[in-house]
Amino acid sequence: MEAMAVNPSRIPLQTPPQIIIPSLSQVPIQQSQPPPQYPTYLENPDVTPSARILCEVLTKASPQEVETALSSTGIVPVPEIVEEVLKLSYGFPAACVKFFRWAGMNQKHSPYAWNLMVDLLGKNRHFEQMWDAIRSMKQEGVLSVATFVSVFGSYCSADRLNEAVMTFDVMDRYGVTPNVVAVNSLLSAICREDNQTMKALEFFERIKTRISPDADSFAILLEGWEKEGNVAKAKNTFGEMVIRVGWSPENMSAYDAFLTTLVRGSQMNETIKFLQVMKGKNCLPGLKFFSNALDILIKQNDSAHAVLLWDIMVGSGLVPNVIMYNAIIGLLCNNNDIDNAFRFLDGMVFHGAFPDSLAYNMIFQCLIKNKKVREAGRFFFEMIKNEWPPTHSNCAAAITMFFDDDNPELAIEIWDYMIKNHVLPLEESANALLIGLSNMDRLSELRRFTENILDRRIDIHESTMTKMKTAFYKEGRSARDAYDSLSRKWKSS
Structure with a gap:
C-alpha cells in the first residue's frame, strides 16, 4: 500500500543516531506498480560484470534472501558499482533498499548514490522512505540542491504539487539554502504537468521578492x-x-x-x-x-x-531551406497567390535552396486549377527545361485544360513528353487525351492514339469509349466502322 502523504514542514530536524542507514528499511516497501519502465541492466550492453551480477540478485532473489545473496557474490560494493546498480534498478525499490543498506555497512555512500536512492524512492512514490533517506543525508552532511530537485520532480509527477512547494519551503531547515536554481527546478517540475502553470506562477509571485x-x-x-x-x-x-x-x-x-x-x-x-x-x-x-x-x-x-x-x-539574414520554401509555396498556391508563389520560386536560388520537383509541381497545379492557360504552357516548358517533370496527375489535368482552351497541340505535346520520359502511370492522361480529341472531333488522331494506347495495354475507361462512339458515329458509315474496330480491340485487350 502506498505511504500516506507527507508534510515536509513537519519532518523532525533531528534523526536519532541509531537510524542513519537502517532507517531506509524500517518500513516495508511493496513493489510499486506499474514499473519497471526504467532502464535495466538487460537493456544496457555496457553494464560492468559486477554490476550485472548484483542487478540479477536484486531482480531474482526473494526479499528475505537479498542480503544473503548479495554477500555470497563476494563483490565489494565500491561507490562506482553502487551508483551503477541503483541507476539500473529503479523498478525494484524494495530490493534496492536492502542493497543500499548492505552496501553501506562497509563504507560510506557517495553523495551521488544517496541522491540516486532519494530519486529512486520518490519516483516509485515511497515518500516516507524518501524522507528517511533525506534525514540520514542531513546527518551525513551530503544534502544538496540536487537532492531537493529530485524531490520536486517526484512529487509533481505524482500530482502532489503542494508537497513539492512545501519541500522547497523547508530546504533551509535541512541546511540547504534555496537559490534560483532550486526555484527554477521547482517551476520546471510544476510546469511539466498539464495545466499547472498557474500554480507555478503562484509560487513564483511569492518567492520572487526573496530570491531574484x-x-x-x-x-x-x-x-x-x-x-x-x-x-x-x-x-x-x-x-x-x-x-x-x-x-x-x-x-x-x-x-x-x-x-x-x-x-x-x-x-x-x-x-x-x-x-x-x-x-x-x-x-x-x-x-x-x-x-x-x-x-x-x-x-x-x-x-x-x-x-x-x-x-x-x-x-535579417536568416537562410531558409528547401523544405521551408516548399512549405510557403504550397501555402501560397493553396490560396491562389500565384504572383508571390513565383516570387518565392525565383528567390530560392539566391539563398542556395534550389527548386525541386515539388515546388514546380505545386505551382503548375495552381496554374492549372486557376485556368492560367498561357502561364501554364510556358511553365511546362520551363519545368522540362530544368529537368523537373510534371507529375502524372498534373499532366492529365493540363491535357484536359489545353483541350478545353482549344489548344490540342500542347495537350498532345504533354502526352508525347510523358511517353518519351516515362511519366507513369499513364491511364489518367490517356483517357484525358482521348476525351479531348473526341470533343474536338479529331477522328484520325483519335483513332491513331487509341490504337497506340491499346497496344501499350493502357486501360481505357468505358465512359471514354462512350464519348468516342458518339464522336465516330455522327460522322457516317466509315467512321462507325473505324470505331467498331477499335471497340473490338478494346474488348479483347
Whole structure:
C-alpha cells in the first residue's frame, strides 16, 4: 500500500543516531506498480560484470534472501558499482533498499548514490522512505540542491504539487539554502504537468521578492503558457521579464516560447510587432522559430502573415531551406497567390535552396486549377527545361485544360513528353487525351492514339469509349466502322 502523504514542514530536524542507514528499511516497501519502465541492466550492453551480477540478485532473489545473496557474490560494493546498480534498478525499490543498506555497512555512500536512492524512492512514490533517506543525508552532511530537485520532480509527477512547494519551503531547515536554481527546478517540475502553470506562477509571485528570478525563471513560465496557449499570461510574463532582466540573445528560448504562443493564438499582428522590436534589440529568434511558426500558419491557412513573417526572416539574414520554401509555396498556391508563389520560386536560388520537383509541381497545379492557360504552357516548358517533370496527375489535368482552351497541340505535346520520359502511370492522361480529341472531333488522331494506347495495354475507361462512339458515329458509315474496330480491340485487350 502506498505511504500516506507527507508534510515536509513537519519532518523532525533531528534523526536519532541509531537510524542513519537502517532507517531506509524500517518500513516495508511493496513493489510499486506499474514499473519497471526504467532502464535495466538487460537493456544496457555496457553494464560492468559486477554490476550485472548484483542487478540479477536484486531482480531474482526473494526479499528475505537479498542480503544473503548479495554477500555470497563476494563483490565489494565500491561507490562506482553502487551508483551503477541503483541507476539500473529503479523498478525494484524494495530490493534496492536492502542493497543500499548492505552496501553501506562497509563504507560510506557517495553523495551521488544517496541522491540516486532519494530519486529512486520518490519516483516509485515511497515518500516516507524518501524522507528517511533525506534525514540520514542531513546527518551525513551530503544534502544538496540536487537532492531537493529530485524531490520536486517526484512529487509533481505524482500530482502532489503542494508537497513539492512545501519541500522547497523547508530546504533551509535541512541546511540547504534555496537559490534560483532550486526555484527554477521547482517551476520546471510544476510546469511539466498539464495545466499547472498557474500554480507555478503562484509560487513564483511569492518567492520572487526573496530570491531574484533570472532569465531561465521566465523562460520556464513562458514555455508553460505556450503549452497551455495562454496568450494573456504570456504577455504579462514577457513584459515582466523585459523589465527585470532586459534584452539578451542568450534568452532566446524564452523569446521563442512567447512568440510561438502568440502565433498559435492567432495574434500575428502582435507577433510581427514584437519581431520588429526584437530585431532592433539584436534578439531576433533563429530559424527554428520561423520554421515552427510557418508550420502553424500553414495549418491556419494564413498566407498573408506567412509572407510578412518570411520577409522579416530573410531580411535579417536568416537562410531558409528547401523544405521551408516548399512549405510557403504550397501555402501560397493553396490560396491562389500565384504572383508571390513565383516570387518565392525565383528567390530560392539566391539563398542556395534550389527548386525541386515539388515546388514546380505545386505551382503548375495552381496554374492549372486557376485556368492560367498561357502561364501554364510556358511553365511546362520551363519545368522540362530544368529537368523537373510534371507529375502524372498534373499532366492529365493540363491535357484536359489545353483541350478545353482549344489548344490540342500542347495537350498532345504533354502526352508525347510523358511517353518519351516515362511519366507513369499513364491511364489518367490517356483517357484525358482521348476525351479531348473526341470533343474536338479529331477522328484520325483519335483513332491513331487509341490504337497506340491499346497496344501499350493502357486501360481505357468505358465512359471514354462512350464519348468516342458518339464522336465516330455522327460522322457516317466509315467512321462507325473505324470505331467498331477499335471497340473490338478494346474488348479483347
